[in-house]
Amino acid sequence: MTALHQHADTALSTDLLSRYSGPCPRYTSYPTADRFVPLQEGMRPWDALREIDSLSLYVHIPFCHSLCYFCACNKVITNQYGLASSYLDRVLEEARWYRDRVAAAPVVQLHLGGGTPTFLTDSDLRRLVEGLGEIFDLRRDDTIEYSVEADPRTFRLDTLDTLRELGFNRLSLGIQDFNPQVQRAINRICAPEAVEQITCAARERGFRSISYDLIHGLPHQTVDTLRETIDRVVAMGPDRIALYHYAHLPERFKAQRLINTDAMPAPADKIAMQVGAVEMLGDAGYEFLGMDHFALPGDELARAARAGELRRNFQGYTLMPADALIGLGASAISYSAGGYWQNHHRLKDYVEAIRERGFAGFRGWAMSEDDRLRQYLIMELMCRMRLDHQAVAERAGAPLAEAFAAELERLQPLMTDGLVREEGGDLVITDRGRWFTRNVAAAFDAYLHEPAGERRYSRVL
Ligand code: SF4
Structure with a gap:
């Protein structure tokens, strides 16, 4: 990855920001x-x-x-x-x-x-x-x-x-x-x-x-x-x-x-x-x-x-x-291959839980096979800016285009805007697209696309 300013392609445009900064x-x-x-x-x-x-x-x-x-x-x-x-x-x-x-x-x-x-x-x-x-x-x-x-x-x-x-x-x-x-x-x-x-x-x-x-x-x-x-x-x-x-x-x-x-x-x-x-x-x-x-x-x-x-x-x-990861203290989150668990947020609740049980976890998530696969896809996109189609096919048991047809469909507007492209079967986030990495990752978030009511996330930019 070279310095940002050396790539005209990485320029942030007002138009892109207004469309993808939600x-x-x-x-x-x-x-x-x-x-x-x-x-x-x-x-x-x-x-x-x-x-x-x-x-x-x-x-x-x-x-x-x-x-x-x-x-x-x-x-x-x-x-x-x-x-x-x-x-x-x-x-x-x-x-x-x-x-x-x-x-x-x-x-x-x-x-x-x-x-x-x-x-x-x-x-x-x-x-x-x-x-x-x-x-x-x-x-x-x-x-x-x-x-x-x-x-x-x-x-x-x-x-x-x-x-x-x-x-x-x-x-x-x-x-x-x-x-x-x-x-x-x-x-x-x-x-x-x-x-x-x-x-x-x-x-x-x-x-x-x-x-x-x-x-x-x-x-x-x-x-x-x-x-x-x-x-x-x-x-x-x-x-x-x-x-x-x-x-x-x-x-x-x-x-x-x-x-x-x-x-x-x-x-x-x-x-x-x-x-x-x-x-x-x-x-x-x-x-x-x-x-x-x-x-x-x-x-x-x-x-x-x-x-x-x-x-x-x-x-x-x-x-x-x-x-x-073991997270200690109020509100800390831990994870393992089995899933996530989070401690009580309020100091009083945390202290009471530790006094009573030595453990303060109150909510969490048990990972399903589908969660694990999507966790892999999202982390690859966030960190490597690419999905290797062979690695995905091995994990998903089917080609990327087949296993994630709906997700790729969701990415079409980002492809048209030059934020993502297909490269030898791999899905690649372009230099400009790196500003909108989380929008690309969101296409693979199964829970974001189910009608589960309003969520309050921060804006992209
Ligand atoms: S109140 Fe200020 S110092 Fe404390 S966590 Fe928030 S930003 Fe940091």
């Missing part, structure tokens, strides 16, 4: 989490954990010091540290529930997400990782992805030493926007100098990959303010950038009701922002990986994308596929 799942899983059903008797997807050869771990730390108005995460705003400390006891208790239920497989990924994982003190971060190390096969090996999300507004530089000592080698910083007026409107004031300082200090300590999250479509943002933010970001040179589109769903996310909708950019301005930002990132040498992710050519994710080895999980694009 709500669509992000496919961090298939089936998507909104399809999950209450866990019933006999539904035990975790039983397949006994058969795995590799494992990913995710820990959700929901605590934050203050509320960002755009936020759609599962979080708890508090300044009472005692809450976080006792939550950690429950997380370790939950981890112990898995001790006799999981094969002795090496952990190939550990991710701390939130909320704000660095809300935890250094000693509690140590307690968490060392506690997990007593239960799971965590190795001090720098090829393993140990990643952590950090809030630059409250981050303590000394914590970098603790994190490095514990094995963390990847850092993700929530930036969103550097413009002061935008920052005030979303209640997230963050000095660019703090971000720069953390980035330099993390590099000095050997963090291999530093990632920034940005958002476009925020109140008071304009093409020019976003340009200034991206200029500053590019000068700091993060290895990866995620440029998310702000999905304003106030009926679903209470915090967003605090956003002044009069200050929101008009749809045409949002499109212009997206186009401008993408051009700037391309000009700065960032490669487009898919959906909303960019990386410098030397970054492992960009190399994996070029080699067709990208993978996808609940954190987005990733390098190392594991046979299973």
Whole structure:
């Protein structure tokens, strides 16, 4: 995959955006989490954990010091540290529930997400990782992805030493926007100098990959303010950038009701922002990986994308596929070959469930053969941008055109628009089509096309 700006074919057009930017799942899983059903008797997807050869771990730390108005995460705003400390006891208790239920497989990924994982003190971060190390096969090996999300507004530089000592080698910083007026409107004031300082200090300590999250479509943002933010970001040179589109769903996310909708950019301005930002990132040498992710050519994710080895999980694009994921903490999702299971969202429900049973899963999904096949197709499209017709025929027991005639029919308009093409029997997403990967994947989502009532997904762009 070459840099985005070198391909005229990748240009985003207003016309395509207006036709394909409607709500669509992000496919961090298939089936998507909104399809999950209450866990019933006999539904035990975790039983397949006994058969795995590799494992990913995710820990959700929901605590934050203050509320960002755009936020759609599962979080708890508090300044009472005692809450976080006792939550950690429950997380370790939950981890112990898995001790006799999981094969002795090496952990190939550990991710701390939130909320704000660095809300935890250094000693509690140590307690968490060392506690997990007593239960799971965590190795001090720098090829393993140990990643952590950090809030630059409250981050303590000394914590970098603790994190490095514990094995963390990847850092993700929530930036969103550097413009002061935008920052005030979303209640997230963050000095660019703090971000720069953390980035330099993390590099000095050997963090291999530093990632920034940005958002476009925020109140008071304009093409020019976003340009200034991206200029500053590019000068700091993060290895990866995620440029998310702000999905304003106030009926679903209470915090967003605090956003002044009069200050929101008009749809045409949002499109212009997206186009401008993408051009700037391309000009700065960032490669487009898919959906909303960019990386410098030397970054492992960009190399994996070029080699067709990208993978996808609940954190987005990733390098190392594991046979299973155990998600610990409120709202965390786990998966195995047997299916998915998700923990209670509310802190109170999670804590009570762990106290009572040591386990907090309340809903999930048992995979059928058809789910597994479609999961394979959707992940291939999201990560490799192609469906190999021979591989599909082997799995489906019939040629692609025969087994998925209705799906290919749904893709006809995207083919006419040059977003997908047929190549030697394979189905290939074109360079331009990479903006609309999830629209292509959606054609293979069996549940999206059944009349199951209204769903609320974020818009594509
Ligand atoms: S955006 Fe991050 S720091 Fe802000 S409230 Fe949400 S989870 Fe907390």
